[in-house]
Amino acid sequence: MSKVALVTGGTRGIGADISKQLKEAGRTVIASYASNDAAAHAFAAETDIEVIKFDAADYEACGEAVRKITAEFGPVSILVNNAGITRDATLSRMTRKMWDEVIDTNLGSCFNLCSLTFEGMKAEKFGRIVNIGSINGQAGQYGQVNYAAAKSGIHGFTKALAQEGARYNITVNAIAPGYVDTDMVRAVPPDVLQKIVAKIPVGRLGHAEDIARGVVFLTGDNADFITGSTLSINGGQHMY
Numbered sequence: 001m002s003k004v005a006l007v008t009g010g011t012r013g014i015g016a017d018i019s020k021q022l023k024e025a026g027r028t029v030i031a032s033y034a035s036n037d038a039a040a041h042a043f044a045a046e047t048d049i050e051v052i053k054f055d056a057a058d059y060e061a062c063g064e065a066v067r068k069i070t071a072e073f074g075p076v077s078i079l080v081n082n083a084g085i086t087r088d089a090t091l092s093r094m095t096r097k098m099w100d101e102v103i104d105t106n107l108g109s110c111f112n113l114c115s116l117t118f119e120g121m122k123a124e125k126f127g128r129i130v131n132i133g134s135i136n137g138q139a140g141q142y143g144q145v146n147y148a149a150a151k152s153g154i155h156g157f158t159k160a161l162a163q164e165g166a167r168y169n170i171t172v173n174a175i176a177p178g179y180v181d182t183d184m185v186r187a188v189p190p191d192v193l194q195k196i197v198a199k200i201p202v203g204r205l206g207h208a209e210d211i212a213r214g215v216v217f218l219t220g221d222n223a224d225f226i227t228g229s230t231l232s233i234n235g236g237q238h239m240y
């Protein structure tokens, strides 16, 4: 039977390509989203991939979703923690709410879904977890102390959990994308974006497919010797 893969934020942007490529790789994919019903329904119609709506920052909602997925499709064997948001501002303008939302959605969601699926993976003696970090968690970024802290936290979380999973054939890796052409990056002012692209050695923004290929690689049945790593996919912008 094909293994069940849950991709948070799997209906748009990078997550949509991750969902599609995992399906092509033979996985039973469930793509989650938070609020954009129109995008999620269009994605489901186009791809025939199951979608589920819940807030990945909310532990109870995650628990309910995992129970529903397990009952309907089987235990989650592959988890891609991709859901993420930005609330950018310099520290002097950043509110506590902007801090909490970004930490809870980007990093808290990793805790929620890993803790809710890890025991099932242990029982199956198989698990593949990929957490989507960011170049800005590696290098920092002006106006993003919340986002950089959350993404940097993801990279530490990954290395710690990898040590707990290793003996159960559960691998835990991170991908640190550079700037990828999605709605999140389209929100960056054009003049700022132009300066960012000028600093990317390959001379272009990343495509969502570039990141999805990394996820398929790290979640392969035979990828059991790769754990605790962070794969940078950034066009050479930051060599870490």
Ligand SMILES: NC(=O)c1ccc[n+]([C@@H]2O[C@H](COP(=O)([O-])OP(=O)(O)OC[C@H]3O[C@@H](n4cnc5c(N)ncnc54)[C@H](OP(=O)(O)O)[C@@H]3O)[C@@H](O)[C@H]2O)c1
Binding pocket: 008, 009, 010, 011, 012, 013, 014, 015, 032, 033, 034, 035, 036, 037, 039, 054, 055, 056, 057, 081, 082, 083, 084, 085, 105, 106, 132, 133, 134, 135, 176, 177, 178, 179, 180, 181, 182, 183, 184, 185
């Ligand atoms: N784009 C980049 O250049 C870039 C670079 C480095 C890292 N990343 C990271 O890559 C990941 C995907 O980014 P993206 O650019 O594809 O973002 P995006 O286009 O804005 O899509 C974000 C996805 O996450 C979902 N989401 C947001 N908050 C959620 C929540 N609380 N619970 C469940 N789902 C939630 C959204 O659902 P709705 O559709 O319902 O809103 C959407 O499906 C993020 O973690 C981001 O930080 C992106």
